[in-house]
Amino acid sequence: MRLRLLKWVLLAQCFVVLPLSTLELPAKEPDKAALVEGKAFIRKLQSQHKDGNGSGYELVYVVEAPLNAFWKFKTDFDNDLLKTNKFIKAHRLISHHTNVVVTEDIFSEYLYTHRPKAKFRWQTTLFPAEYRLDFVLLNPAECGQKFHHGSIQLEAAGPSGQKTKVTQTAYFDFFGVSFWVNYPWYGGMKDFLTYSVHWEQTTFLRQKSRYIQKSAQ
Secondary structure, three states: OHHHHHHHHHHHHHHHOOOHHHOOOOOOOOOHHHHHOOOOEEEEEEOOOOOOOOEEEEEEEEEOOOHHHHHHHHOOOOOOHHHHOOOEEEEEEEEEEOOEEEEEEEEOOOOOOOOOOOOEEEEEEEEHHHOEEEEEEOOOHHHOEEEEEEEEEEEEEOOOOOEEEEEEEEEEEEOOHHHHHHOOOOOOHHHHHHHHHHHHHHHHHHOHHHHHHHHHO
């Protein structure tokens, strides 16, 4: 464990000395044509925390899915689909009362934390009329984090309404957060978010008929 953590610290030190010109500067607004093609827009955000520490991101992407069907997909918390995401080792539903859901995830090693077996307990509040989900990490200290919260907004996209645009924002702080946010290779923020968008797009297509059926009930 100590050796692996030392490796990450050394990588972080190496990355810090890279010239700023090698860092990709994100666009201010997502390219509509790129979104339609299935590409993800990722923008780093400054922390809104009172102490100014931490970081955040805005993630925008489009899924080939009617809004109501994709809402059913995003709010299907009691399933094994998430475990097919290579970054998620375990997932379970803990409770679901009215519009408040509590779930637990174990991520792949060192994603979001230097504690590889940390169990992330999330509380998600659903706002069906607005197609919005607000989430917050309930046990940040246990996961080696100071805070982690955000929201997911869905909206119909495309002339026929057969696509859904997703806008996700998150704010967080943990050991090595600056390194994770800027690390351009495997396991960094861009890699994790890009993969997760592709996973979500392809997973929904495989389950499309199931969630269209659910949305019609």
